Structures are given as C-alpha cells and as structure tokens.
Amino acid sequence: MAIKYYKLLDTLNRRGINKSSLRTELNLAFNTIAKFSSNETVSLEVIDKLCKYLNVQPGDLMEFVDEEENEVKK
Numbered sequence: 001m002a003i004k005y006y007k008l009l010d011t012l013n014r015r016g017i018n019k020s021s022l023r024t025e026l027n028l029a030f031n032t033i034a035k036f037s038s039n040e041t042v043s044l045e046v047i048d049k050l051c052k053y054l055n056v057q058p059g060d061l062m063e064f065v066d067e068e069e070n071e072v073k074k
Contacts, residue, residue: 005036008061011054026053 012022023033026049035042047058054061 002064002067004039004063004065005061007059007063008036008050011056011060015054015055022053062066 012019019033019036023030027045028037028049032042032046047061050056050061051058053061
C-alpha cells in the first residue's frame with residue numbers, strides 16, 4: 001500500500017491518545033483503527049473525522065510513498 005499512516009500514529013503518541021479512546025471518541029469500528037497499523041485504505045470520511053478531531057490537515061496524518069519507485073532503486 002502506498003499510503004502510510006505513521007504520522008497519525010506519531011501524533012496520537014505525542015498527544016497521549018490511545019487507539020481505543022480515539023475509536024470511542026470518533027465512533028469508529030475496531031477494524032478501521034486496525035487499518036492504520038497495517039497501512040490499509042480508509043475512507044475520506046474517516047480522514048475528515050480525524051482531521052477535525054485532531055485539528056490537523058490530511059498531510060499531517062498520512063504520506064504517499066511510491067513503493068514501485070522504491071523497488072526500482074533497490
């Protein structure tokens with residue numbers, strides 16, 4: 001997957017917010033929260049909720065990494 005959510009996970013860690021409380025606060029499914037750790041696709045609705053809750057921009061939560069380009073460089 002080309003979208004990486006390490007920025008979201010870092011933001012949560014720095015703010016002392018655990019995934020369980022985030023899930024409860026935003027009324028998100030357990031599976032949705034699990035997708036962040038495995039860099040799976042989530043809906044823009046979820047990204048919108050996260051941006052509003054954390055008062056950040058989408059780029060503060062995720063990053064596009066071109067995996068094909070990285071494979072060519074290896």
